[in-house]
Amino acid sequence: MRLHWHRTDLRPSDNLALVTPDDDPVLPVYVFDPRVLEHAAPPRVAFVLDSLDALRNWYRQRESDLVVVRGHAPDELARLADDYDADSVSWAQAYSGLGRRRDDRVRERLADAGVDAHVVHDHLHHEPGSITTNKGEPYSVYSYFWKKWKDREKRASVQAPGADRLAAPGDDTPIPTLDDLGFDEPEADIPPGGYTAARHRLNDFCAEDIYRYDDARDDPAADATARLSAHLTYGTVGVRTLHDRVVRAREEAPDDAARESVETFRSELAWREFYHHVLYFNPEVVTENYRDYENPIEWREDSDALQAWQDGETGYPIVDAGMRQLRRDAWMHNRVRMIVASFLTKDLLLDWREGYDWFRRKLVDHNPANNNGGWQWAASTGTDAQPYFRIFNPMTQGERHDPDAEYIREYVPELRGVDADLIHDWHELSPTQRRRTAPEYPAPIVDHSERREQALAMFERARGEA
Numbered sequence: 001m002r003l004h005w006h007r008t009d010l011r012p013s014d015n016l017a018l019v020t021p022d023d024d025p026v027l028p029v030y031v032f033d034p035r036v037l038e039h040a041a042p043p044r045v046a047f048v049l050d051s052l053d054a055l056r057n058w059y060r061q062r063e064s065d066l067v068v069v070r071g072h073a074p075d076e077l078a079r080l081a082d083d084y085d086a087d088s089v090s091w092a093q094a095y096s097g098l099g100r101r102r103d104d105r106v107r108e109r110l111a112d113a114g115v116d117a118h119v120v121h122d123h124l125h126h127e128p129g130s131i132t133t134n135k136g137e138p139y140s141v142y143s144y145f146w147k148k149w150k151d152r153e154k155r156a157s158v159q160a161p162g163a164d165r166l167a168a169p170g171d172d173t174p175i176p177t178l179d180d181l182g183f184d185e186p187e188a189d190i191p192p193g194g195y196t197a198a199r200h201r202l203n204d205f206c207a208e209d210i211y212r213y214d215d216a217r218d219d220p221a222a223d224a225t226a227r228l229s230a231h232l233t234y235g236t237v238g239v240r241t242l243h244d245r246v247v248r249a250r251e252e253a254p255d256d257a258a259r260e261s262v263e264t265f266r267s268e269l270a271w272r273e274f275y276h277h278v279l280y281f282n283p284e285v286v287t288e289n290y291r292d293y294e295n296p297i298e299w300r301e302d303s304d305a306l307q308a309w310q311d312g313e314t315g316y317p318i319v320d321a322g323m324r325q326l327r328r329d330a331w332m333h334n335r336v337r338m339i340v341a342s343f344l345t346k347d348l349l350l351d352w353r354e355g356y357d358w359f360r361r362k363l364v365d366h367n368p369a370n371n372n373g374g375w376q377w378a379a380s381t382g383t384d385a386q387p388y389f390r391i392f393n394p395m396t397q398g399e400r401h402d403p404d405a406e407y408i409r410e411y412v413p414e415l416r417g418v419d420a421d422l423i424h425d426w427h428e429l430s431p432t433q434r435r436r437t438a439p440e441y442p443a444p445i446v447d448h449s450e451r452r453e454q455a456l457a458m459f460e461r462a463r464g465e466a
Protein backbone atom coordinates (compact mmCIF):
# COMPACT_ATOMS: atom_id res chain seq x y z
CA MET A 1 0.00 0.00 0.00
CA ARG A 2 1.17 3.53 -0.76
CA LEU A 3 -0.27 6.69 0.77
CA HIS A 4 -0.55 9.71 -1.50
CA TRP A 5 -0.33 12.96 0.44
CA HIS A 6 -2.38 15.61 -1.38
CA ARG A 7 -1.26 19.18 -0.67
CA THR A 8 -1.38 21.74 -3.44
CA ASP A 9 -2.32 19.09 -6.00
CA LEU A 10 -6.06 18.83 -5.32
CA ARG A 11 -6.95 16.90 -8.46
CA PRO A 12 -7.11 13.29 -9.54
CA SER A 13 -5.78 13.57 -13.10
CA ASP A 14 -2.48 14.83 -14.43
CA ASN A 15 -1.01 14.22 -11.01
CA LEU A 16 2.48 12.79 -11.41
CA ALA A 17 2.96 11.88 -7.75
CA LEU A 18 -0.44 10.19 -7.49
CA VAL A 19 0.28 7.85 -10.39
CA THR A 20 3.87 7.02 -9.48
CA PRO A 21 4.47 3.82 -11.39
CA ASP A 22 4.30 1.06 -8.84
CA ASP A 23 1.75 -1.69 -8.49
CA ASP A 24 0.77 -0.82 -4.94
CA PRO A 25 -2.78 0.26 -4.24
CA VAL A 26 -2.83 3.92 -3.32
CA LEU A 27 -4.73 5.57 -0.50
CA PRO A 28 -5.16 9.37 -0.78
CA VAL A 29 -4.77 11.48 2.36
CA TYR A 30 -4.97 15.15 3.29
CA VAL A 31 -3.53 16.60 6.49
CA PHE A 32 -4.67 19.86 8.10
CA ASP A 33 -1.40 20.77 9.77
CA PRO A 34 -1.55 23.59 12.38
CA ARG A 35 1.89 24.82 11.28
CA VAL A 36 0.57 25.32 7.75
CA LEU A 37 -2.76 26.74 8.88
CA GLU A 38 -0.82 29.43 10.79
CA HIS A 39 0.04 30.97 7.42
CA ALA A 40 -3.40 30.45 5.89
CA ALA A 41 -6.34 32.85 5.61
CA PRO A 42 -10.12 32.43 5.18
CA PRO A 43 -10.34 32.88 1.37
CA ARG A 44 -7.77 30.20 0.69
CA VAL A 45 -9.04 27.80 3.33
CA ALA A 46 -12.55 28.13 1.88
CA PHE A 47 -11.20 27.39 -1.62
CA VAL A 48 -9.28 24.37 -0.32
CA LEU A 49 -12.34 22.99 1.51
CA ASP A 50 -14.40 23.27 -1.65
CA SER A 51 -11.66 21.58 -3.66
CA LEU A 52 -11.31 18.78 -1.10
CA ASP A 53 -15.01 18.15 -1.30
CA ALA A 54 -14.82 17.69 -5.07
CA LEU A 55 -11.75 15.48 -4.75
CA ARG A 56 -13.35 13.33 -2.09
CA ASN A 57 -16.42 12.82 -4.30
CA TRP A 58 -14.21 11.71 -7.15
CA TYR A 59 -12.60 9.06 -4.95
CA ARG A 60 -15.93 7.97 -3.50
CA GLN A 61 -17.36 7.42 -6.96
CA ARG A 62 -14.57 4.85 -7.34
CA GLU A 63 -15.17 3.03 -4.07
CA SER A 64 -12.23 4.75 -2.44
CA ASP A 65 -12.08 7.78 -0.17
CA LEU A 66 -9.90 10.67 0.82
CA VAL A 67 -8.62 10.25 4.37
CA VAL A 68 -8.71 13.66 6.09
CA VAL A 69 -6.83 14.15 9.36
CA ARG A 70 -5.68 17.02 11.57
CA GLY A 71 -2.29 17.23 13.25
CA HIS A 72 1.43 17.64 12.55
CA ALA A 73 2.10 16.16 9.13
CA PRO A 74 5.20 14.12 10.11
CA ASP A 75 3.36 12.42 12.99
CA GLU A 76 0.09 11.97 11.15
CA LEU A 77 1.68 10.45 8.06
CA ALA A 78 3.80 8.06 10.11
CA ARG A 79 0.70 7.07 12.06
CA LEU A 80 -1.40 6.55 8.92
CA ALA A 81 1.39 4.52 7.29
CA ASP A 82 1.36 2.31 10.34
CA ASP A 83 -2.45 2.07 10.53
CA TYR A 84 -2.77 1.10 6.87
CA ASP A 85 0.42 -0.90 6.64
CA ALA A 86 1.75 1.39 3.93
CA ASP A 87 5.40 1.12 3.01
CA SER A 88 5.65 4.38 1.12
CA VAL A 89 4.19 7.89 0.91
CA SER A 90 4.19 9.96 -2.30
CA TRP A 91 3.79 13.70 -2.67
CA ALA A 92 4.61 16.57 -4.98
CA GLN A 93 7.73 18.61 -4.26
CA ALA A 94 7.29 21.96 -2.45
CA TYR A 95 9.38 24.92 -3.58
CA SER A 96 9.23 27.46 -0.74
CA GLY A 97 11.76 27.38 2.09
CA LEU A 98 9.04 26.65 4.63
CA GLY A 99 7.53 23.87 2.52
CA ARG A 100 10.91 22.27 1.91
CA ARG A 101 11.82 22.32 5.62
CA ARG A 102 8.49 20.70 6.45
CA ASP A 103 9.06 18.03 3.80
CA ASP A 104 12.48 17.27 5.25
CA ARG A 105 10.89 16.72 8.65
CA VAL A 106 8.30 14.38 7.12
CA ARG A 107 10.98 12.47 5.24
CA GLU A 108 13.05 12.01 8.41
CA ARG A 109 10.07 10.90 10.44
CA LEU A 110 9.03 8.38 7.76
CA ALA A 111 12.58 7.08 7.43
CA ASP A 112 12.65 6.47 11.20
CA ALA A 113 9.46 4.47 10.77
CA GLY A 114 10.91 2.51 7.84
CA VAL A 115 8.56 4.12 5.30
CA ASP A 116 9.84 5.33 1.89
CA ALA A 117 9.13 8.80 0.55
CA HIS A 118 8.46 9.31 -3.20
CA VAL A 119 8.79 13.00 -3.88
CA VAL A 120 7.97 14.03 -7.43
CA HIS A 121 8.26 17.32 -9.34
CA ASP A 122 4.74 18.11 -10.48
CA HIS A 123 3.82 21.78 -10.07
CA LEU A 124 6.10 23.15 -12.77
CA HIS A 125 6.98 22.08 -16.29
CA HIS A 126 10.64 22.64 -15.67
CA GLU A 127 11.95 22.14 -12.18
CA PRO A 128 14.38 24.56 -10.53
CA GLY A 129 17.88 24.00 -11.83
CA SER A 130 16.70 22.72 -15.22
CA ILE A 131 16.63 26.15 -16.90
CA THR A 132 19.86 27.98 -16.17
CA THR A 133 22.37 30.33 -17.73
CA ASN A 134 25.13 28.75 -19.80
CA LYS A 135 27.22 28.80 -16.62
CA GLY A 136 24.57 26.69 -14.87
CA GLU A 137 23.29 29.50 -12.66
CA PRO A 138 19.61 30.33 -12.08
CA TYR A 139 18.33 33.23 -14.15
CA SER A 140 17.69 36.57 -12.51
CA VAL A 141 16.32 38.09 -15.72
CA TYR A 142 13.00 36.78 -16.95
CA SER A 143 13.44 37.44 -20.69
CA TYR A 144 16.39 35.01 -20.93
CA PHE A 145 14.50 32.44 -18.87
CA TRP A 146 11.51 32.75 -21.21
CA LYS A 147 13.65 32.20 -24.32
CA LYS A 148 14.65 28.79 -23.00
CA TRP A 149 11.31 27.97 -21.37
CA LYS A 150 9.14 28.57 -24.43
CA ASP A 151 10.89 26.10 -26.73
CA ARG A 152 11.72 23.42 -24.18
CA GLU A 153 9.63 20.29 -24.69
CA LYS A 154 6.81 19.93 -22.17
CA ARG A 155 5.67 16.65 -20.76
CA ALA A 156 2.11 15.63 -21.76
CA SER A 157 -0.59 15.28 -19.11
CA VAL A 158 -1.21 11.94 -17.46
CA GLN A 159 -4.47 10.09 -16.73
CA ALA A 160 -6.03 9.75 -13.32
CA PRO A 161 -5.37 6.41 -11.63
CA GLY A 162 -7.89 3.68 -12.44
CA ALA A 163 -10.37 2.59 -9.77
CA ASP A 164 -8.50 -0.73 -9.51
CA ARG A 165 -5.42 1.12 -8.20
CA LEU A 166 -7.26 2.89 -5.38
CA ALA A 167 -7.51 1.54 -1.84
CA ALA A 168 -10.52 2.03 0.43
CA PRO A 169 -9.83 3.29 3.95
CA GLY A 170 -12.80 1.67 5.63
CA ASP A 171 -13.79 4.70 7.70
CA ASP A 172 -14.76 8.20 6.77
CA THR A 173 -13.63 11.30 8.55
CA PRO A 174 -15.63 14.41 7.77
CA ILE A 175 -13.88 17.34 6.13
CA PRO A 176 -13.70 20.05 8.82
CA THR A 177 -15.49 23.35 8.38
CA LEU A 178 -13.89 26.79 8.43
CA ASP A 179 -15.18 27.18 11.95
CA ASP A 180 -13.70 23.83 13.05
CA LEU A 181 -10.35 25.06 11.79
CA GLY A 182 -10.67 28.37 13.64
CA PHE A 183 -11.29 30.61 10.61
CA ASP A 184 -14.00 33.19 10.07
CA GLU A 185 -16.13 33.15 6.94
CA PRO A 186 -14.22 35.04 4.23
CA GLU A 187 -15.28 38.62 3.65
CA ALA A 188 -15.17 37.97 -0.13
CA ASP A 189 -17.17 35.82 -2.51
CA ILE A 190 -14.88 32.90 -3.14
CA PRO A 191 -14.88 31.38 -6.65
CA PRO A 192 -15.77 27.68 -6.80
CA GLY A 193 -12.85 25.39 -6.09
CA GLY A 194 -12.27 21.86 -7.34
CA TYR A 195 -10.92 20.17 -10.43
CA THR A 196 -14.20 20.36 -12.37
CA ALA A 197 -14.50 24.11 -11.86
CA ALA A 198 -10.88 24.44 -13.01
CA ARG A 199 -11.55 22.45 -16.17
CA HIS A 200 -14.60 24.55 -17.03
CA ARG A 201 -12.66 27.74 -16.46
CA LEU A 202 -9.81 26.55 -18.66
CA ASN A 203 -12.09 25.45 -21.49
CA ASP A 204 -14.10 28.68 -21.36
CA PHE A 205 -10.96 30.77 -21.50
CA CYS A 206 -9.38 28.76 -24.32
CA ALA A 207 -12.55 28.89 -26.42
CA GLU A 208 -12.45 32.65 -26.85
CA ASP A 209 -10.70 35.01 -24.43
CA ILE A 210 -7.25 33.53 -25.00
CA TYR A 211 -7.39 34.97 -28.55
CA ARG A 212 -7.86 38.52 -27.26
CA TYR A 213 -5.55 38.11 -24.27
CA ASP A 214 -2.79 40.16 -25.89
CA ASP A 215 -5.08 43.15 -26.45
CA ALA A 216 -7.35 42.91 -23.43
CA ARG A 217 -5.22 41.55 -20.58
CA ASP A 218 -4.37 45.05 -19.32
CA ASP A 219 -7.98 46.18 -19.33
CA PRO A 220 -9.47 45.28 -15.95
CA ALA A 221 -13.04 46.00 -17.06
CA ALA A 222 -12.74 43.49 -19.92
CA ASP A 223 -12.21 40.63 -17.46
CA ALA A 224 -10.37 38.80 -20.22
CA THR A 225 -7.74 36.92 -18.24
CA ALA A 226 -7.92 33.22 -17.39
CA ARG A 227 -8.80 33.54 -13.68
CA LEU A 228 -6.93 30.31 -13.13
CA SER A 229 -4.49 31.55 -10.48
CA ALA A 230 -6.20 29.94 -7.48
CA HIS A 231 -6.53 26.72 -9.46
CA LEU A 232 -2.82 26.81 -10.23
CA THR A 233 -1.96 27.67 -6.63
CA TYR A 234 -3.91 24.68 -5.29
CA GLY A 235 -3.29 22.38 -8.21
CA THR A 236 -6.93 21.83 -9.09
CA VAL A 237 -5.59 21.96 -12.64
CA GLY A 238 -2.32 20.30 -13.62
CA VAL A 239 0.22 22.39 -15.49
CA ARG A 240 0.45 19.80 -18.27
CA THR A 241 -3.32 19.73 -18.79
CA LEU A 242 -3.32 23.51 -18.93
CA HIS A 243 -0.45 23.65 -21.38
CA ASP A 244 -1.87 20.90 -23.63
CA ARG A 245 -5.13 22.85 -23.86
CA VAL A 246 -3.31 26.10 -24.60
CA VAL A 247 -1.26 24.45 -27.33
CA ARG A 248 -4.47 23.12 -28.85
CA ALA A 249 -5.89 26.65 -28.79
CA ARG A 250 -2.75 27.81 -30.59
CA GLU A 251 -3.23 25.16 -33.28
CA GLU A 252 -6.86 26.22 -33.70
CA ALA A 253 -6.08 29.95 -33.72
CA PRO A 254 -7.96 31.71 -36.55
CA ASP A 255 -5.05 33.99 -37.52
CA ASP A 256 -1.51 35.11 -36.66
CA ALA A 257 -2.68 37.73 -34.16
CA ALA A 258 -4.66 35.09 -32.26
CA ARG A 259 -1.64 32.77 -32.30
CA GLU A 260 0.51 35.60 -30.95
CA SER A 261 -2.03 36.16 -28.22
CA VAL A 262 -1.75 32.52 -27.12
CA GLU A 263 2.01 32.98 -27.00
CA THR A 264 1.62 36.01 -24.74
CA PHE A 265 -0.50 33.88 -22.43
CA ARG A 266 2.19 31.18 -22.39
CA SER A 267 4.70 33.85 -21.40
CA GLU A 268 2.62 34.55 -18.27
CA LEU A 269 2.74 30.87 -17.36
CA ALA A 270 6.51 31.15 -17.65
CA TRP A 271 6.51 34.11 -15.21
CA ARG A 272 4.94 31.80 -12.68
CA GLU A 273 7.69 29.24 -13.20
CA PHE A 274 10.39 31.91 -13.15
CA TYR A 275 9.23 33.21 -9.77
CA HIS A 276 9.08 29.65 -8.39
CA HIS A 277 12.69 29.16 -9.45
CA VAL A 278 13.65 32.48 -7.85
CA LEU A 279 12.01 31.45 -4.58
CA TYR A 280 13.56 27.99 -4.68
CA PHE A 281 17.08 29.36 -5.01
CA ASN A 282 16.45 32.36 -2.73
CA PRO A 283 14.01 31.23 -0.03
CA GLU A 284 14.84 34.31 2.05
CA VAL A 285 13.08 36.63 -0.45
CA VAL A 286 9.76 36.13 1.33
CA THR A 287 11.07 38.56 3.94
CA GLU A 288 14.27 40.06 2.45
CA ASN A 289 14.89 42.22 -0.61
CA TYR A 290 16.15 40.13 -3.52
CA ARG A 291 18.38 42.97 -4.58
CA ASP A 292 20.54 44.81 -2.11
CA TYR A 293 21.00 48.54 -2.11
CA GLU A 294 24.02 50.24 -0.55
CA ASN A 295 21.92 51.39 2.41
CA PRO A 296 18.62 50.22 3.89
CA ILE A 297 15.56 51.72 2.19
CA GLU A 298 13.96 54.11 4.71
CA TRP A 299 10.34 53.01 4.34
CA ARG A 300 7.90 55.16 6.28
CA GLU A 301 5.67 53.92 9.05
CA ASP A 302 2.15 55.26 8.80
CA SER A 303 -0.65 53.07 10.05
CA ASP A 304 -3.37 55.50 8.89
CA ALA A 305 -2.07 55.47 5.34
CA LEU A 306 -1.79 51.67 5.40
CA GLN A 307 -5.36 51.41 6.65
CA ALA A 308 -6.65 53.77 3.94
CA TRP A 309 -4.87 51.66 1.32
CA GLN A 310 -6.30 48.40 2.72
CA ASP A 311 -9.81 49.90 2.86
CA GLY A 312 -9.66 51.40 -0.64
CA GLU A 313 -10.00 54.93 0.73
CA THR A 314 -6.93 56.65 -0.70
CA GLY A 315 -8.78 59.08 -2.98
CA TYR A 316 -7.02 57.56 -6.02
CA PRO A 317 -9.92 55.86 -7.85
CA ILE A 318 -8.05 53.06 -9.65
CA VAL A 319 -6.15 52.16 -6.46
CA ASP A 320 -9.34 52.12 -4.41
CA ALA A 321 -11.19 50.06 -7.01
CA GLY A 322 -8.42 47.46 -6.91
CA MET A 323 -8.26 47.30 -3.13
CA ARG A 324 -12.03 46.93 -2.94
CA GLN A 325 -12.00 44.24 -5.61
CA LEU A 326 -9.54 42.38 -3.40
CA ARG A 327 -11.94 42.54 -0.45
CA ARG A 328 -15.00 41.67 -2.52
CA ASP A 329 -13.59 38.97 -4.82
CA ALA A 330 -10.42 37.80 -2.98
CA TRP A 331 -8.73 38.44 -6.33
CA MET A 332 -7.44 41.48 -8.19
CA HIS A 333 -6.65 42.07 -11.84
CA ASN A 334 -2.90 41.88 -12.57
CA ARG A 335 -2.57 45.41 -13.96
CA VAL A 336 -4.32 46.80 -10.90
CA ARG A 337 -2.13 44.70 -8.59
CA MET A 338 0.83 46.46 -10.18
CA ILE A 339 -0.80 49.87 -9.69
CA VAL A 340 -1.77 49.35 -6.02
CA ALA A 341 1.64 47.85 -5.24
CA SER A 342 3.39 50.81 -6.81
CA PHE A 343 1.11 53.16 -4.90
CA LEU A 344 1.89 51.52 -1.55
CA THR A 345 5.65 51.58 -2.07
CA LYS A 346 6.23 54.72 -4.15
CA ASP A 347 3.38 57.02 -3.08
CA LEU A 348 2.78 55.96 0.50
CA LEU A 349 6.46 54.97 0.85
CA LEU A 350 5.47 51.95 2.89
CA ASP A 351 7.43 48.72 3.01
CA TRP A 352 6.45 46.16 0.34
CA ARG A 353 6.24 43.52 3.12
CA GLU A 354 3.08 45.25 4.42
CA GLY A 355 1.50 44.83 1.01
CA TYR A 356 2.70 41.26 0.60
CA ASP A 357 1.19 40.39 3.95
CA TRP A 358 -2.16 42.01 3.18
CA PHE A 359 -2.33 40.17 -0.14
CA ARG A 360 -1.38 36.94 1.65
CA ARG A 361 -4.39 37.41 3.94
CA LYS A 362 -6.88 38.50 1.29
CA LEU A 363 -6.04 36.77 -2.00
CA VAL A 364 -7.54 33.41 -2.87
CA ASP A 365 -4.56 32.75 -5.14
CA HIS A 366 -1.74 33.78 -2.81
CA ASN A 367 1.40 31.77 -3.20
CA PRO A 368 4.74 33.02 -1.90
CA ALA A 369 6.51 32.78 -5.27
CA ASN A 370 4.14 34.94 -7.31
CA ASN A 371 3.08 37.25 -4.51
CA ASN A 372 6.66 37.96 -3.58
CA GLY A 373 7.77 38.29 -7.20
CA GLY A 374 4.99 40.81 -7.86
CA TRP A 375 5.73 42.89 -4.77
CA GLN A 376 9.45 42.99 -5.18
CA TRP A 377 9.01 43.93 -8.84
CA ALA A 378 6.82 46.89 -7.87
CA ALA A 379 9.11 47.93 -5.01
CA SER A 380 12.20 47.94 -7.28
CA THR A 381 13.87 45.39 -5.02
CA GLY A 382 13.25 42.24 -7.09
CA THR A 383 14.83 40.30 -9.95
CA ASP A 384 13.57 42.07 -13.05
CA ALA A 385 12.31 44.91 -10.96
CA GLN A 386 10.76 48.07 -12.25
CA PRO A 387 13.68 50.59 -12.10
CA TYR A 388 13.26 52.79 -9.01
CA PHE A 389 12.97 55.98 -11.09
CA ARG A 390 10.06 54.65 -13.18
CA ILE A 391 7.15 55.46 -10.92
CA PHE A 392 3.57 54.72 -11.96
CA ASN A 393 1.30 57.74 -11.95
CA PRO A 394 -1.94 56.30 -10.53
CA MET A 395 -4.13 58.82 -12.37
CA THR A 396 -2.51 58.21 -15.76
CA GLN A 397 -2.64 54.46 -15.16
CA GLY A 398 -6.36 54.71 -14.40
CA GLU A 399 -7.02 56.78 -17.51
CA ARG A 400 -4.98 54.50 -19.76
CA HIS A 401 -6.27 51.15 -18.54
CA ASP A 402 -9.82 52.05 -17.54
CA PRO A 403 -10.61 54.99 -19.83
CA ASP A 404 -14.38 54.81 -19.36
CA ALA A 405 -13.94 54.23 -15.60
CA GLU A 406 -16.09 51.13 -15.96
CA TYR A 407 -13.94 49.08 -13.60
CA ILE A 408 -13.65 51.94 -11.12
CA ARG A 409 -17.41 52.47 -10.99
CA GLU A 410 -17.97 48.74 -10.50
CA TYR A 411 -15.98 48.72 -7.29
CA VAL A 412 -16.32 52.28 -6.03
CA PRO A 413 -20.07 52.97 -5.76
CA GLU A 414 -19.48 56.56 -4.56
CA LEU A 415 -18.26 57.31 -8.10
CA ARG A 416 -21.05 55.51 -9.99
CA GLY A 417 -22.84 58.55 -11.32
CA VAL A 418 -19.65 60.48 -12.04
CA ASP A 419 -18.28 61.29 -15.48
CA ALA A 420 -15.09 59.37 -16.42
CA ASP A 421 -13.17 62.63 -17.05
CA LEU A 422 -13.95 63.88 -13.55
CA ILE A 423 -12.94 60.55 -12.06
CA HIS A 424 -9.58 60.64 -13.84
CA ASP A 425 -9.08 64.28 -12.78
CA TRP A 426 -10.10 63.65 -9.18
CA HIS A 427 -6.72 64.80 -7.82
CA GLU A 428 -7.03 68.13 -9.64
CA LEU A 429 -10.54 69.05 -8.51
CA SER A 430 -11.01 71.68 -5.83
CA PRO A 431 -12.53 70.62 -2.48
CA THR A 432 -15.80 72.29 -3.51
CA GLN A 433 -15.89 70.47 -6.86
CA ARG A 434 -15.21 67.16 -5.12
CA ARG A 435 -17.95 67.82 -2.59
CA ARG A 436 -20.40 68.59 -5.37
CA THR A 437 -19.36 65.62 -7.53
CA ALA A 438 -19.08 62.73 -5.07
CA PRO A 439 -19.42 63.89 -1.46
CA GLU A 440 -18.81 60.42 -0.02
CA TYR A 441 -15.55 59.77 -1.86
CA PRO A 442 -12.32 60.92 -0.13
CA ALA A 443 -9.84 63.50 -1.38
CA PRO A 444 -6.40 62.09 -2.32
CA ILE A 445 -4.52 61.29 0.89
CA VAL A 446 -1.17 62.22 -0.65
CA ASP A 447 0.05 64.43 -3.46
CA HIS A 448 1.48 62.14 -6.12
CA SER A 449 4.03 64.66 -7.48
CA GLU A 450 5.43 65.37 -4.01
CA ARG A 451 5.57 61.73 -3.08
CA ARG A 452 7.24 60.88 -6.37
CA GLU A 453 10.10 63.25 -5.51
CA GLN A 454 10.33 61.79 -2.00
CA ALA A 455 10.43 58.25 -3.40
CA LEU A 456 13.24 59.18 -5.77
CA ALA A 457 15.18 60.73 -2.88
CA MET A 458 14.53 57.67 -0.71
CA PHE A 459 15.93 55.34 -3.37
CA GLU A 460 18.86 57.63 -4.09
CA ARG A 461 19.80 57.55 -0.41
CA ALA A 462 19.49 53.77 -0.47
CA ARG A 463 21.78 53.72 -3.50
CA GLY A 464 24.24 55.92 -1.62
CA GLU A 465 23.77 58.74 -4.12
CA ALA A 466 22.28 61.40 -1.86
Ligand code: FAD
Pocket: 217, 225, 226, 227, 228, 229, 230, 232, 233, 268, 269, 271, 272, 273, 275, 332, 333, 334, 335, 337, 338, 341, 359, 363, 365, 366, 367, 368, 370, 371, 372, 373, 374, 375, 378
Ligand atom coordinates in the same frame (compact mmCIF):
# COMPACT_ATOMS: atom_id res chain seq x y z
P1 FAD B 1 -3.69 35.37 -16.32
O1 FAD B 1 -3.25 36.68 -16.81
O2 FAD B 1 -4.77 34.70 -17.07
O3 FAD B 1 -2.40 34.44 -16.28
C1 FAD B 1 -2.46 33.00 -16.23
C2 FAD B 1 -1.58 32.50 -15.13
O4 FAD B 1 -0.23 32.89 -15.33
C3 FAD B 1 -1.95 33.04 -13.76
O5 FAD B 1 -3.00 32.32 -13.19
C4 FAD B 1 -0.65 32.90 -13.00
O6 FAD B 1 -0.45 31.60 -12.52
C5 FAD B 1 0.39 33.19 -14.08
N1 FAD B 1 0.74 34.61 -14.05
C6 FAD B 1 0.15 35.62 -14.71
N2 FAD B 1 0.78 36.80 -14.46
C7 FAD B 1 1.77 36.50 -13.61
C8 FAD B 1 2.78 37.27 -12.97
N3 FAD B 1 2.90 38.60 -13.17
N4 FAD B 1 3.63 36.65 -12.14
C9 FAD B 1 3.55 35.32 -11.94
N5 FAD B 1 2.63 34.53 -12.52
C10 FAD B 1 1.76 35.11 -13.34
N6 FAD B 1 -0.25 35.60 -8.76
C11 FAD B 1 -0.59 34.53 -8.02
O7 FAD B 1 -0.92 33.47 -8.56
N7 FAD B 1 -0.57 34.60 -6.64
C12 FAD B 1 -0.20 35.74 -5.98
O8 FAD B 1 -0.17 35.75 -4.75
C13 FAD B 1 0.12 36.88 -6.76
N8 FAD B 1 0.44 38.05 -6.16
C14 FAD B 1 0.77 39.14 -6.93
C15 FAD B 1 1.14 40.34 -6.29
C16 FAD B 1 1.48 41.45 -7.04
C17 FAD B 1 1.88 42.72 -6.34
C18 FAD B 1 1.47 41.38 -8.45
C19 FAD B 1 1.84 42.58 -9.28
C20 FAD B 1 1.13 40.20 -9.09
C21 FAD B 1 0.78 39.06 -8.35
N9 FAD B 1 0.41 37.84 -8.97
C22 FAD B 1 0.09 36.75 -8.19
C23 FAD B 1 0.50 37.68 -10.43
C24 FAD B 1 -0.79 37.97 -11.23
O9 FAD B 1 -1.32 39.19 -10.85
C25 FAD B 1 -1.83 36.87 -11.05
O10 FAD B 1 -1.27 35.60 -11.29
C26 FAD B 1 -2.97 37.06 -12.07
O11 FAD B 1 -3.58 38.32 -11.90
C27 FAD B 1 -3.99 35.96 -11.85
O12 FAD B 1 -5.09 36.11 -12.67
P2 FAD B 1 -5.32 35.17 -13.94
O13 FAD B 1 -5.26 33.75 -13.55
O14 FAD B 1 -6.54 35.66 -14.61
O15 FAD B 1 -4.03 35.52 -14.78
